[in-house]
Amino acid sequence: MQDDREAKPKVRLQTLRCRRTGLMFSPEEHAICPYCSADAKTIAATGDPDQFCEYKAGIDPIHFGFPDDTSRRSG
Numbered sequence: 677m678q679d680d681r682e683a684k685p686k687v688r689l690q691t692l693r694c695r696r697t698g699l700m701f702s703p704e705e706h707a708i709c710p711y712c713s714a715d716a717k718t719i720a721a722t723g724d725p726d727q728f729c730e731y732k733a734g735i736d737p738i739h740f741g742f743p744d745d746t747s748r749r750s751g
Contacts, residue, residue: 692706
């Protein structure tokens with residue numbers, strides 16, 4: 677008798693909601709976030725932000741660098 681868990685195909689996580697921005701990003705994009713502390717493979721495997729995201733709402737900054745409407749951001 678075969679185990680049903682082994683018979684099901686594995687689903688690969690394609691996007692995951694970012695706690696910081698609320699937008700959907702790929703595991704590769706999450707891996708480059710300063711708050712994510714795992715590589716893309718681990719993020720895709722777990723899919724659980726509690727396992728890799730260190731962002732604290734209301735405490736940590738949402739945006740890094742210069743504001744989008746300044747001359748340093750154009751070009």
